[in-house]
Amino acid sequence: MSIAEALRVALSQIWAHKLKSLFSLIGVVIGITFLIAVITVVEGMNRYVQEDFAGSLFGVNSFSIVQRPTVQTGNYSAEELRRLARNRDVDLDDVEAVRRAVPDARYIAWRNASRMDEVWYGERRRRNIRVIGGSEQYQAIQGWEIDRGRGLTPLDQQRALKVAVIGPAIAEKLFPNGAALGKRIRLQAHRFEVVGVFERKGGLFGNAWDAAVLVPYETFNQTLSTKRDRVREISVKANNQREMLAAMDAVEEALRIRRGLRPGEENDFHFQTSSGLLSAWETINNILLAAVPGLVSVSLVVGGIVIMNIMLVSVTQRTREIGVRKAMGARQRDIMLQFLAESSIVSLVGAALGIGLGLGLGKLVERLSPLPASIPPWALAMAIGLGLLVGLSSGIYPARRASRLNPIDALRYE
Amino acid sequence: MEGSSQPIIITRGLRKEYDMGAETVYALRGVDIEIQRNEFIAVMGPSGSGKSTLMNLIGCLDTPTAGEYVLNGTPVQDLDDDDLARIRNEEIGFVFQTFNLLARATALHNVELPLIYAGVKAAERRDRAAAALDRVGLGDRMDHRPNELSGGQKQRVAIARSLVNQPSILLADEPTGNLDSATSADIMRLFVELHRHGQTIIMVTHEHDIASFAGRIVTLVDGMVASYDAKLGPTPASVMTASAATTP
Numbered sequence: 001m002s003i004a005e006a007l008r009v010a011l012s013q014i015w016a017h018k019l020k021s022l023f024s025l026i027g028v029v030i031g032i033t034f035l036i037a038v039i040t041v042v043e044g045m046n047r048y049v050q051e052d053f054a055g056s057l058f059g060v061n062s063f064s065i066v067q068r069p070t071v072q073t074g075n076y077s078a079e080e081l082r083r084l085a086r087n088r089d090v091d092l093d094d095v096e097a098v099r100r101a102v103p104d105a106r107y108i109a110w111r112n113a114s115r116m117d118e119v120w121y122g123e124r125r126r127r128n129i130r131v132i133g134g135s136e137q138y139q140a141i142q143g144w145e146i147d148r149g150r151g152l153t154p155l156d157q158q159r160a161l162k163v164a165v166i167g168p169a170i171a172e173k174l175f176p177n178g179a180a181l182g183k184r185i186r187l188q189a190h191r192f193e194v195v196g197v198f199e200r201k202g203g204l205f206g207n208a209w210d211a212a213v214l215v216p217y218e219t220f221n222q223t224l225s226t227k228r229d230r231v232r233e234i235s236v237k238a239n240n241q242r243e244m245l246a247a248m249d250a251v252e253e254a255l256r257i258r259r260g261l262r263p264g265e266e267n268d269f270h271f272q273t274s275s276g277l278l279s280a281w282e283t284i285n286n287i288l289l290a291a292v293p294g295l296v297s298v299s300l301v302v303g304g305i306v307i308m309n310i311m312l313v314s315v316t317q318r319t320r321e322i323g324v325r326k327a328m329g330a331r332q333r334d335i336m337l338q339f340l341a342e343s344s345i346v347s348l349v350g351a352a353l354g355i356g357l358g359l360g361l362g363k364l365v366e367r368l369s370p371l372p373a374s375i376p377p378w379a380l381a382m383a384i385g386l387g388l389l390v391g392l393s394s395g396i397y398p399a400r401r402a403s404r405l406n407p408i409d410a411l412r413y414e
Numbered sequence: 415m416e417g418s419s420q421p422i423i424i425t426r427g428l429r430k431e432y433d434m435g436a437e438t439v440y441a442l443r444g445v446d447i448e449i450q451r452n453e454f455i456a457v458m459g460p461s462g463s464g465k466s467t468l469m470n471l472i473g474c475l476d477t478p479t480a481g482e483y484v485l486n487g488t489p490v491q492d493l494d495d496d497d498l499a500r501i502r503n504e505e506i507g508f509v510f511q512t513f514n515l516l517a518r519a520t521a522l523h524n525v526e527l528p529l530i531y532a533g534v535k536a537a538e539r540r541d542r543a544a545a546a547l548d549r550v551g552l553g554d555r556m557d558h559r560p561n562e563l564s565g566g567q568k569q570r571v572a573i574a575r576s577l578v579n580q581p582s583i584l585l586a587d588e589p590t591g592n593l594d595s596a597t598s599a600d601i602m603r604l605f606v607e608l609h610r611h612g613q614t615i616i617m618v619t620h621e622h623d624i625a626s627f628a629g630r631i632v633t634l635v636d637g638m639v640a641s642y643d644a645k646l647g648p649t650p651a652s653v654m655t656a657s658a659a660t661t662p
Contacts, residue, residue, distance in 0.1 A: 005530055016518050324514045327475060328575070329503020329531035331496045407475045407502075411514065 003337065010341035014349075017314075021346055024310040027303025028350030028390055029357065032383050035296040036358025037365075039379040042288050044362070044371040049281045061244045062141065063273045064235040065090060065098065065251065070272065088268045090231040094255060098234050101254035102247045106237045109138040112220045113232040119166075119213060120186040121174040129170055130212045131187060133220020139165070139198075141235045144209070149181045149196030152216055156195075160218035164192040168200045169210040187213065190223045233272075248273075300386055303350065304394035311343055311398035322402050323410030335403040343395025344388060351387025355380060420487060422582055422614055423449040423472060428481035430467050430637075441467040443637040444481065449583075449616065454609040456628035457618045464637040465618050466587065472616060473506050473585045474498045486582050503531050507576025511588035513568045515560045521547060521571045522556040528579045546574040550604060566597035573604060577613070584608065586617040590624055602627045 014021045064070075068084035095110050102108070112133035119126050132138070136157045144151075147168065156163050164185065171180045171194075184191045192215060201209050221228055236251065238244035248271060255269055315322070322335055362373035430442040441464045449455055459465045470476040471483060474490055477498075483491050486505055490498070507528075508514075515524045525543035534542070547556055550570040560568055569589060576584050586605070590598035606627055609615055619625050631644040 002533070012518070320514065321516060324516065325527065325531075326499065327473070327502060327508050327514070328528045329499050329579075331499040331531070333496075334499075334531060408470050411475070411510070 003341070006334075006337040006341040007345065009338050010345050013342055014345060020310060020314075021349075024307050025303075025346050025350030025353070027306040028300065028347050028387060029303075029354045031296050031299035031303050031390075032351045032354025032387065033357040033361065034299060034354075035292060035386070036355050036375065036379060036383055037361040038292045038296075039289070040358060040362030040373050040375045041365050041371060042285060042292070043374040043376055043379075044366065046281070046285055047374050048371050060274065061239065061241055062235055062237040063244060063248055063271055064233045065094065065255070066233050066270050066272055068270060070233055083266075084270055086268075087270060088259060090234060090269060092229050092231060093258065094269075095231060095234055097254045097258040098236065098251050101250040102236060102238075104243075105247055106239050107137040107141045108234070108236050109135045109141045110217065110231045110234045111135065111138055112217060112225055113227075113230060114212075115224070117187060117224075119170060119174065121183060124174045126170050126173040126211070128211065129167075130209075131220070131224060132212055132214050133217045133225065134214055135217045138217075138235070139214060141237050142209075144201075144214075145199040147197045147199040149194070151196055152214065156216045157218055160216060160222055162190060162192045162219055162223070163195045163216065165196040165198060165214045166194055167198050167210045167212045170213065171197045185213075187215075188224060192219075296386075300390050303347075304390040307343055307346055307391070308394040308398060311339065311395055312401070314342075315339065315398050315402040318402075319405060319410045319413035322405050323407050323413065326405070326407035327411060332403040335405075336399045339399035339402050340392060340395045343398070344391035347391030347394070348384065348387045351383050351390075354387075355383050358383075419451055421448040422451045422486055423447070423616075424482070424484040425471075426482040428468070428471060428483060429479045430464070430471060430476070431479045440637055442471070442478070445634070445637070445639055447632060447639060447642070449614070451582075452609070452612050452614055454605070454615045454627070454629045455617065456625035456631045457616065457634065458620060458622075458625050458631055459634035459640070461620070462636075463634040465634050467637075468634065469585060469587050469616070469618050472583075473508060474501045499531075503528055504579060505582045507579065507581035507584045509569070509572050509576050509584065509586040509589045511591035513560070513565075513572045513592070515568060515571055515575075517560055520557050520559055521552060521563065521574075524560070524571055525575045525578050527575060532579060542578055543574070546578040547571070549577065550574045564597075565593050566600055569593060569597075569601055570604070573601075573608075577608070583614045583616055586615065588618055588620070590619070590621070598624065 067087045067089050068081070092110075095108075099108055114130050114132040117129055117131050119129050119131075134152070136152055136154050139146075139151050146165070149165070151165055152163070155161070164187075166174075166180065166185070171178075174180070174185065175183065180194050180197055183194050185194055186192075192213075198210075198212075198214075215224075236244075236247055238247050252267065252271075256267065259268060261268065322330075325335060325338075359373070359375060362375065365371055366373040425445055425447050428442055428445040429440070432439040432441060445464075445468060457465045457468060467476070471478050472485075474485070474493075478491055481491065482489060485501065488501070490501060493501070502508075515521075516527070519527075522540070522543050525546050526539045529539040529542060544553070544556060547553055550573050552567060552570050552574065555563060555567060555571075558567075560571070563571065573584075573589075576586075584605075589605075590601055593601065602624060605615055605617070609629075615628075617624075617628060625631050629645070631641070632639060633641040633644060
């Protein structure tokens with residue numbers, strides 16, 4: 001009997017026992033659905049982090065100098081964090097050193113320690129906002145676009161004017177009828193004139209920026225800051241990757257000189273880059289992708305046992321049929337092939353349904369969150385391969401039992 | 415026996431014992447028979463006489479405990495499972511008391527079954543199966559499933575299936591056991607017809623009027639041949655024509 005023939009016989013059997021076949025593939029469906037859905041979401045997050053997240057935090061070809069990381073990622077040990085906490089604070093002299101070290105940088109910006117606060121306009125209030133005191137190129141380095149009004153100008157900075165550019169979420173809350181420009185908002189005891197509104201960034205991480213207030217660095221220094229002249233972060237954006245690496249070398253040297261570090265002494269400041277963040281993400285990503293097959297294999301083993309059980313029942317129920325086939329000249333391997341084909345088809349159909357459902361779940365996540373659904377081809381190949389593996393391995397024992405039945409006993413079986 | 419053609423079946427001292435725990439059941443205690451090509455033989459005997467065991471051995475569904483069995487020139491007592499399967503496929507056509515058709519398959523597909531295991535291509539398989547069904551008078555029932563056929567029609571499908579591979583012998587185990595007497599006579603007329611065209615037939619039965627269609631009757635008692643060459647006389651013409659209810 002050819003494989004094609006075995007498949008045909010198996011298909012007609014499966015079709016004849018639709019309900020039983022459906023139940024027997026449920027385990028595999030669940031396992032594969034889970035596999036595909038998780039991989040879809042993880043890959044989507046992956047793409048999102050690489051394309052949007054890292055870029056929106058640091059910008060491409062950018063790095064920043066900080067006392068300790070502003071973005072907590074999993075790749076710092078407790079030991080390192082303690083060491084980073086002992087670093088010297090960054091201040092305006094450091095800014096000056098950086099500016100001299102990389103005069104050709106596309107942008108250089110610095111900001112104060114931002115703080116969570118609340119903002120008032122008359123009786124209206126928006127809580128949980130972030131106030132940032134940024135230098136004049138800060139919004140350019142962050143890639144923030146102006147929706148209405150204007151951004152901060154050099155004049156605002158020089159004169160430490162009490163002006164603010166607010167995020168769209170704040171504008172909506174405080175000015176429901178839309179007229180935000182020229183209004184005076186209150187931050188703690190200080191009044192600021194709204195000169196512009198940022199465009200909505202949206203997205204999973206952009207939401208925080210949509211509720212931000214940007215004021216001139218010097219104004220923040222004089223009004224809201226608890227530690228004057230402190231700089232939380234100096235950001236440098238280069239034109240390309242090569243220039244960025246050169247700029248990092250130049251900045252490192254300049255800061256070491258300014259801070260009087262001797263050769264061999266460790267830096268008492270910290271570089272933060274988007275590639276550093278990406279590598280941290282990659283670590284998380286790899287752990288996730290390594291853990292998923294383990295979890296999935298548990299459900300697939302269960303699915304395989306379900307198929308095996310139902311196949312064993314099926315062999316018993318079809319003992320006479322096996323006897324008839326043997327009397328008609330079926331060899332052991334013909335019977336074996338027939339049952340293996342059956343278990344494989346059931347399992348592969350389960351895998352196909354699982355792929356469909358998994359992709360559906362991925363699409364659902366895409367609709368409900370900013371994560372794009374992304375399924376790599378290897379995941380599909382893996383799902384099909386696992387389906388086949390489960391089918392063959394769960395079918396082999398029932399198939400052997402069927403193929404070894406004595407024809408006489410099988411024919412006489414009641 | 416001394417003729418130019420070799421017997422199609424020769425058994426020498428064929429024994430079959432079943433170990434039933436403490437005691438051993440001797441189903442066959444040394445059976446010597448020879449069957450010539452184109453014979454129509456009935457194997458009779460009371461229940462427990464070993465006639466079904468003999469049929470199973472002849473049909474290569476089972477292997478003897480001792481003794482020799484030469485089928486169509488091939489000693490088969492020592493063959494392995496796969497060789498036996500091939501012999502069942504090529505040399506033997508089975509007709510069972512309970513028909514043993516695949517319930518969910520059409521008549522045509524049932525008849526195709528031996529051809530599938532013979533590795534015949536689909537188109538040829540279809541043609542040959544259709545021709546076999548034509549031969550048993552069921553050319554218009556090919557797409558019917560067993561539950562849409564009468565008992566006699568089911569047995570005809572089974573006969574078509576047994577013939578489709580042009581086997582050396584047709585083995586029928588109580589082929590009329592589940593049929594009424596009129597249908598039984600129909601089936602027997604079909605056997606006589608097949609025999610007339612050269613088909614070798616070995617049939618187990620316990621009914622004398624069914625056995626009377628055969629050319630020779632071998633009777634087993636207690637696992638041994640009691641009478642080897644009995645005849646119930648020529649087949650009565652009355653039974654051939656009228657569907658007489660002669661069952662005692």
